[in-house]
Amino acid sequence: MSRSLVTWSGSEVTLHFAIGGNLPVSLLSLRPAGSPYTPPAELDGAPLVEVQALGHGRSPGSHRYAGTVTGSRLRYARHTTARKEAEAADELRVEQSDPVTGLMVTSVFQASDGVPAVRTWTEVRAEPDDPGEPARTLRLQAVTSLVTGAFLDDAGCRPEELDLLHGDSDWAAESRWHRIPLRGAGPADRDPALHPHAPRGRFALTSRSSWSTGEHLPTGALLARDGSWALSWQIEHxxxxxxxxGERKRGAYLALLGPTDAEHQWSRTVTAQRGFSTVPVSLAVAAGGLDEALGALTRQRRALHRGRPGAGLPVVFHDWGSTRGEDPTAARLRPLVDAAARAGADCFCLDAGWCDEDGRWWDIVEEWQPSRSRFPAGLEEVVDRIRGHGMVPGIRLEPEAVGVRSPVARRLPDEAFFLRDGQRVVEHGRYHLDLRHPRARGHLNEVIDRLVTDLDIGCFTFDYGIMPGPGTDRDGAAPGDGLLAHNRAHLAWLDTLLSRYPDLLVENRASGAMRMDYAMLSRLHLQSVSNQRNPLFCPPIVAAAPASVLPEQAGNRASPRPGTDTEETTFTLAGGILGRLCLSGPLDGMTPGQTELIREAVTVHKQLRSWIARSLPLWPLGLAGPSTPWVVQGLRSPEARGDCALTVWRRPGAPAELEVPVAHLRGAAAEPQILFPAKAGPWDLRWDAGGGVLRIAVPADGPVAAARVIRLSPS
Structure with missing residues (x-):
């Protein structure tokens, strides 16, 4: 049987699959809807699904998720399409079977209306040979959510003509991006005449345990070097x-997976009654370069987050770093609440220490009862003061952590925690709740209900400061499978929480941005993008954040300090204006001039909020590479020649002049305007319409650290 082509489209994306011919199904092409496509002469591509299973292995042997024996035996069975009105999306299901193991594999694709992207995952079950026979079992060690080499066909490029974009992350050093040539990153050049077998090399990134962005970012892109085509992706877990x-005998491939046996101690036995679904991933496509690729992914993130607007994108004040470290008291908070209200904050969130009695709160958390010594008249006094100023009271929790000294640790059974070989997993003085267990979920629900009902809390910051290692082996599970089940139970708990309290605002902090993924962010409203506290180190982190998170979810904390001059205060505030401005710092100790500047920043941000929530990010000086003295990040309207706003930071060592290319406005007349601060120092701005370049000149003897928010509106 010869190969044939199957075409399927959403409203803004078209996929082409090769089926039949005694080969697995392949995704040959992923392109914007309406783009012309000429199929290759031979409809041969990477298998759509790779399955690593115990007793079957790979051929040839390697570390890669390519060339699996089970994946190579999969054969097309059928495909079906459907309309999902509730999700405003079209759906395709492609079924394949393996005659040797009885494995049935379904690849599910969903394309949201108006988005040049697809969301996809793999569903697996094992079927008996014949009805009435005992069900077969298979021990899975890895299943891909997707494999494709579509980027080669769509770009018309060889690996030598493509670049790979990937990101690293660390506590207080988040979102560090790199752009490298694909050839040499993993797929090495070779002589196929002398070495006709498949290569064994690859470029791989792995995130371990429960910090999904603790080391690397689950987002990446493949970019045609001429800027004509790009594919971007994210793993939503x-x-x-x-x-x-990596590279096959013929062409390169991209493989996206959740946990695996080799990397994460994950495995799972499947039967007809007990199947398995991989974690979902999204792929977005664009006819353009890096900005277009990540702009398409931004549209996909908005589709995933649809229906969770977060009560009008409020400005949140955090008292972290404001009350002598983590040492809040009623007396210290009263003037701070008043100052946050004067600044224009919509929410006031109490941070760490509010439940501490002895100064050693870290390993006793999880009672989450307000401290009597810190709040002699009760925490209600502070909450009433917050409400009296028209702000929503918020509070910080670490839902999954239980201190080893906490009464909760003695009250709950061992099975409510992560276990290894029957012992509780301990990390940094804490146990980790296993949210598969009803007692663990019941405890969290009691805490939330008490805080919402008794204290009228309307905003939570959910922090997450520990990792439990590979996972939990309770009930005989592989540790990685226990972790995956907990991760999914955690998401189900969040869904239930937000359905019970639909007006609740929840921020995902995760120790800065250690769990900045779209499993969490498709549900939650706000993401803290960094724990970095040195203002000079913040601009590269803030500028890179929209590559991973929606601008309207990117919580950029501005923490002005008393005694700093106008330029230093502006530098600290500017980074929050084109994202989601979050305030911190001892606002009650500011000078009148600083207070006026803070209010101005909040006012400008609020005027832009609705525009930010429909904008697309851009990086005029590039996203990847080493940090430079000048840092620029911007947003643009989704229209072809729409408005553009830029945050421009000048750091120590920056030259006095800068050229900022704004490609989408090339040829358009525009007048640059400084949005913030209104009383700006002398920055000379000139727009070169022909070149599409904003020219900036600052006094050579000006401040070494300065920032401006600039708007370009085409006329």
């Missing part, structure tokens, strides 16, 4: 994941 780019 709040735990362990893996992605890799």
């Amino acid at each position: 709040n735990g362990a994941w893996h992605w890799e780019v």
